[in-house]
Amino acid sequence: EAQVTQNPRYLITVTGKKLTVTCSQNMNHEYMSWYRQDPGLGLRQIYYSMNVEVTDKGDVPEGYKVSRKEKRNFPLILESPSPNQTSLYFCATTSSRGMSHGEQYFGPGTRLTVT
Amino acid sequence: AQSVTQPDIHITVSEGASLELRCNYSYGATPYLFWYVQSPGQGLQLLLKYFSGDTLVQGIKGFEAEFKRSQSSFNLRKPSVHWSDAAEYFCAVGANAGYSTLTFGKGTMLLVSP
Numbered sequence: 118e119a120q121v122t123q124n125p126r127y128l129i130t131v132t133g134k135k136l137t138v139t140c141s142q143n144m145n146h147e148y149m150s151w152y153r154q155d156p157g158l159g160l161r162q163i164y165y166s167m168n169v170e171v172t173d174k175g176d177v178p179e180g181y182k183v184s185r186k187e188k189r190n191f192p193l194i195l196e197s198p199s200p201n202q203t204s205l206y207f208c209a210t211t212s213s214r215g216m217s218h219g220e221q222y223f224g225p226g227t228r229l230t231v232t
Numbered sequence: 233a234q235s236v237t238q239p240d241i242h243i244t245v246s247e248g249a250s251l252e253l254r255c256n257y258s259y260g261a262t263p264y265l266f267w268y269v270q271s272p273g274q275g276l277q278l279l280l281k282y283f284s285g286d287t288l289v290q291g292i293k294g295f296e297a298e299f300k301r302s303q304s305s306f307n308l309r310k311p312s313v314h315w316s317d318a319a320e321y322f323c324a325v326g327a328n329a330g331y332s333t334l335t336f337g338k339g340t341m342l343l344v345s346p
Contacts, residue, residue: 147331148331148332150332150334152336157241157338158338159322159336159337159338159339160276160322160336161336162333162334162335165332165333167331167332173332175333176335207275207276209276211331212331213331218331219264219266219281219283219326219331220278220281221266221268221276221278221334223275223276223277224275225274225275226275
């Protein structure tokens with residue numbers, strides 16, 4: 118079954134405590150992205166990756182880091198979380214090939230609260 | 233830079249009535265356009281996409297959308313709404329066929345009344 122998994126699904130943390138949200142996909146997709154969703158703002162892209170070791174900034178990259186050491190994994194790192202990073206985070210993947218090319222497959226989301 | 237405007241934050245439609253959700257985009261080149269739906273507490277699911285060709289695109293769950301280049305619009309329609317269609321709907325425009333950068337609108341919440 119095609120899947121995008123995120124862990125953890127829910128996280129409450131304190132300001133400044135480094136955290137990592139993992140994303141893994143089993144579809145062999147080249148492209149992976151991270152979005153945050155905030156009420157009234159829709160989804161905004163944080164970072165994306167076009168393949169292993171190739172990443173680039175999206176619209177709201179400040180305060181986040183990513184890495185793509187393996188094709189299936191694309192972790193999101195918050196080195197020093199702040200309350201304004203409280204949000205719902207989605208990982209998404211897509212491929213440039215096949216009938217579903219361009220379709221973003223979304224993970225279930227990670228609800229992050231920073232106090 | 234690309235942008236998407238969804239002018240309606242909320243729309244209420246009676247069950248069985250027709251639906252049209254508006255989307256206007258700004259993009260300098262040929263746009264790649266998408267509609268996604270998000271049910272409460274869920275991730276997003278693709279309804280349909282437009283890359284090229286026929287400007288009327290059919291999607292899942294009985295939805296369709298029409299690309300109008302002259303109006304920079306990509307409105308979503310459904311002839312008869314079901315209660316299960318209540319959800320939030322997002323229009324998105326992508327560069328590079330949406331493989332990498334995808335810009336979403338702020339969403340339209342659809343409420344379905346009995």
